[in-house]
Amino acid sequence: MELVHSGKVREVYADGDDLILVASDRVSVYDVVLPTPIPDKGRILTQLSLWWFERLADIVPNHVVSAADVPAEWAGRAIRCRRLEMLPVECIARGYLTGLGLQEYRKNGTVSGVALPDGLTEASQLPEPVFTPTTKAAEGHDEFITYDEVASGIGADTADRLRELTLRIYSRGAETAAERGIVIADTKLEFGRAPDGTIVLADEVLTPDSSRFWPADQWRPGQPQNSLDKQFVRDWSSTLADWDRTPPGPRIPDDIVEATRARYVECYERITGESWR
Numbered sequence: 706m707e708l709v710h711s712g713k714v715r716e717v718y719a720d721g722d723d724l725i726l727v728a729s730d731r732v733s734v735y736d737v738v739l740p741t742p743i744p745d746k747g748r749i750l751t752q753l754s755l756w757w758f759e760r761l762a763d764i765v766p767n768h769v770v771s772a773a774d775v776p777a778e779w780a781g782r783a784i785r786c787r788r789l790e791m792l793p794v795e796c797i798a799r800g801y802l803t804g805l806g807l808q809e810y811r812k813n814g815t816v817s818g819v820a821l822p823d824g825l826t827e828a829s830q831l832p833e834p835v836f837t838p839t840t841k842a843a844e845g846h847d848e849f850i851t852y853d854e855v856a857s858g859i860g861a862d863t864a865d866r867l868r869e870l871t872l873r874i875y876s877r878g879a880e881t882a883a884e885r886g887i888v889i890a891d892t893k894l895e896f897g898r899a900p901d902g903t904i905v906l907a908d909e910v911l912t913p914d915s916s917r918f919w920p921a922d923q924w925r926p927g928q929p930q931n932s933l934d935k936q937f938v939r940d941w942s943s944t945l946a947d948w949d950r951t952p953p954g955p956r957i958p959d960d961i962v963e964a965t966r967a968r969y970v971e972c973y974e975r976i977t978g979e980s981w982r
């Protein structure tokens with residue numbers, strides 16, 4: 706099986722006409738992959754994606770061929786998916802302002818060309834979710850692009866469809882999570898085009914790796930929010946005086962690994978209502 710794409714925490718292999726998307730147990734903080742695996746992280750996030758794909762099928766078709774027909778060594782953390790012509794846009798929906806979106810807003814009062822109200826601050830909830838696409842930068846951080854730039858790149862109809870789908874999927878996810886005490890502040894989606902031209906939801910969907918998950922009962926606009934999944938690792942890593950946040954990073958202590966694993970289990974169980982087995 707040929708490796709065709711490698712990301713910080715996932716790989717894509719070619720298998721005949723299909724692809725196999727494999728999620729590892731690696732965790733990345735501050736864009737650095739740490740050397741200590743979080744047991745079951747890959748399985749938990751893969752099963753969460755599958756749960757969302759099923760519940761979003763009324764909104765958009767997806768790329769899943771099979772979650773079972775994958776090599777045994779990757780059982781539970783790999784998805785056989787149909788090969789699509791991926792669209793060159795990171796489709797980001799934001800319901801809250803933070804991260805690079807907040808930085809862009811503070812510079813221009815807009816994000817991806819979308820004007821936002823004055824007076825917003827760290828973790829402000831936006832009046833309504835906004836589509837803030839970025840490019841897929843080969844190196845470094847993705848760049849914000851305007852909706853018009855997306856349209857000039859892939860056509861107005863496709864751009865309109867991506868915006869509509871991104872916002873509908875985010876709203877469905879955010880509403881579902883809010884009922885379970887979780888704020889999904891933003892999410893990144895990727896779409897591809899099937900041979901018949903249909904726009905298909907690909908990649909992973911509404912996971913803590915592709916989205917910001919915050920505990921709703923701790924939401925306090927005006928300050929950085931705790932990440933539901935990664936906060937233990939972030940807090941631990943910020944205590945390290947001698948790590949300059951460059952790879953490979955220090956080994957994560959066992960207690961932080963276990964607490965982080967428990968948070969991924971909690972994300973899965975609270976969102977799906979199912980016990981992690």
Ligand SMILES: C[C@H](c1ccccc1)n1cc(-c2ncnc(N)c2C#N)cn1
Nearest residue numbers: 710711712715716768787788789907908
């Ligand atoms: C961004 C993502 C990625 C994942 C994991 C590691 C590095 C990159 N990726 C997805 C495809 C892709 N290509 C064609 N058809 C598809 N159905 C998919 C999917 N999903 C290529 N890359």
